[in-house]
Amino acid sequence: MTPELRSRIAHRTRASRLRSDLTGLTVLTGLVATAGFGWLAAETYAGTPQSSKAPTTTTTTDGSTVAAPTPTNHSSTTTNGSTSNGSTSNGSTSNGSSGSSSSGGSVSGSSGVSRSSGRGHITSGSS
Amino acid sequence: MLDQVHWRALGTNAHLLVLDGDLPAARAWVDELLDEIDRTYSRFRDDSELSRLQAQAGAWTTVTPLLWQAITTAIAVARDTDGAVDPTVGQAMRVIGYDRDFALLGSRHGEPADFEIRLAPVPGWRAIGLHAPERRVRIPRDVELDLGSSGKALAVDLAVRAAAAAAPRGGVLVSLGGDLATAGRAPDGGWRILADEDSETPPDTAGEVVAIQAGAMATSGVTVRRWRGADGIERHHLLDPTTGSPVEGPWRTVTAVADTCVAANAASTAAIVKGDDALDWLDRQGRPARLVATDGFVVRAGGWPAPLDVVVA
Numbered sequence: 001m002t003p004e005l006r007s008r009i010a011h012r013t014r015a016s017r018l019r020s021d022l023t024g025l026t027v028l029t030g031l032v033a034t035a036g037f038g039w040l041a042a043e044t045y046a047g048t049p050q051s052s053k054a055p056t057t058t059t060t061t062d063g064s065t066v067a068a069p070t071p072t073n074h075s076s077t078t079t080n081g082s083t084s085n086g087s088t089s090n091g092s093t094s095n096g097s098s099g100s101s102s103s104g105g106s107v108s109g110s111s112g113v114s115r116s117s118g119r120g121h122i123t124s125g126s127s
Numbered sequence: 128m129l130d131q132v133h134w135r136a137l138g139t140n141a142h143l144l145v146l147d148g149d150l151p152a153a154r155a156w157v158d159e160l161l162d163e164i165d166r167t168y169s170r171f172r173d174d175s176e177l178s179r180l181q182a183q184a185g186a187w188t189t190v191t192p193l194l195w196q197a198i199t200t201a202i203a204v205a206r207d208t209d210g211a212v213d214p215t216v217g218q219a220m221r222v223i224g225y226d227r228d229f230a231l232l233g234s235r236h237g238e239p240a241d242f243e244i245r246l247a248p249v250p251g252w253r254a255i256g257l258h259a260p261e262r263r264v265r266i267p268r269d270v271e272l273d274l275g276s277s278g279k280a281l282a283v284d285l286a287v288r289a290a291a292a293a294a295p296r297g298g299v300l301v302s303l304g305g306d307l308a309t310a311g312r313a314p315d316g317g318w319r320i321l322a323d324e325d326s327e328t329p330p331d332t333a334g335e336v337v338a339i340q341a342g343a344m345a346t347s348g349v350t351v352r353r354w355r356g357a358d359g360i361e362r363h364h365l366l367d368p369t370t371g372s373p374v375e376g377p378w379r380t381v382t383a384v385a386d387t388c389v390a391a392n393a394a395s396t397a398a399i400v401k402g403d404d405a406l407d408w409l410d411r412q413g414r415p416a417r418l419v420a421t422d423g424f425v426v427r428a429g430g431w432p433a434p435l436d437v438v439v440a
């Protein structure tokens with residue numbers, strides 16, 4: 001094996017490791033962002049936390065006061081009959097956990113070949 | 128229950144593994160198919176259909192469905208490997224001395240003759256004429272076909288399909304010279320395969336064992352099937368079509384996984400031929416592969432698992 005090829009292989013190995021690390025980091029970031037978004041959505045539409053210092057009254061330009069709207073119902077019905085818990089659903093049903101995704105999350109076994117700790121049934125080699 | 132049998136066929140070692148099926152029936156199906164393949168496209172039999180086709184070089188000749196499949200498969204492999212695995216290496220193979228069953232090559236060794244073998248690029252797969260509606264083939268007069276590489280892999284794919292009929296609720300694995308394919312259900316934990324350089328190595332030998340649930344695996348290499356030619360020079364059977372001579376690259380063995388044995392064999396053989404470009408090419412193909420460099424250094428590509436589990440004998 002030439003030094004040039006060995007160098008390319010080493011570079012390739014480092015790149016593969018970095019790609020793997022970045023993939024893991026991306027997944028972690030996505031999970032944190034999803035959880036954060038969900039928490040913020042819950043906090044926003046549920047009117048909590050109770051310790052919120054948000055004003056319950058608003059002063060108008062003429063000096064009178066009006067009560068701030070209080071959310072009374074966590075669910076609303078859209079015009080097409082689908083339900084939402086307050087987040088924008090654009091007609092679809094949402095449970096507030098938007099941001100999570102079921103696609104692209106599974107990567108295991110994609111190569112079709114895996115490690116085995118057992119003894120071989122057969123040998124693949126040159127003949 | 129997993130049953131198995133091995134024997135010699137097509138000049139190499141044949142293995143048949145049957146899970147929860149009828150082993151004798153599967154063996155019978157495979158035997159029948161391999162006999163037909165030998166009669167159809169062996170280049171070492173004067174009475175094979177391929178030899179008769181070769182004798183008709185220059186003319187359009189109608190061929191049987193099996194030979195048509197073998198030739199078109201070889202051409203597809205050549206196209207998909209950018210010509211790295213080419214069926215028109217027959218003449219080059221004969222010139223370097225691989226002109227009979229490998230087991231017979233050793234019988235003519237004597238004092239090296241005092242002459243030089245001149246090698247040249249092979250004609251290339253585009254030289255073969257095909258007329259699909261009538262299954263007609265035209266081989267130019269100066270071209271000789273060798274379907275050995277893709278032909279053996281095709282035999283494995285066809286054999287495993289035939290054997291599967293004997294295990295309708297189980298699974299089968301067929302191997303010819305270390306190129307293998309599976310069908311049906313795999314044993315618990317998958318079909319465990321020792322990735323080695325020599326297909327004669329017993330599978331329970333210490334080494335790198337991987338598992339597949341389905342699909343195929345093939346290994347190509349230059350460490351076995353070597354011989355000393357009439358000019359006294361030792362050669363092997365993997366030719367570089369651009370030179371017509373045995374490959375001299377960085378890899379001595381490559382094992383690849385694919386859906387079919389034809390695709391796996393194409394990848395493993397092409398990787399040997401492509402040399403320094405093999406890794407990038409395998410990446411583009413998306414083929415898991417294990418490459419052993421001439422100095423023994425092992426490189427894994429395309430999702431081939433790291434060797435954390437090595438069986439200790």
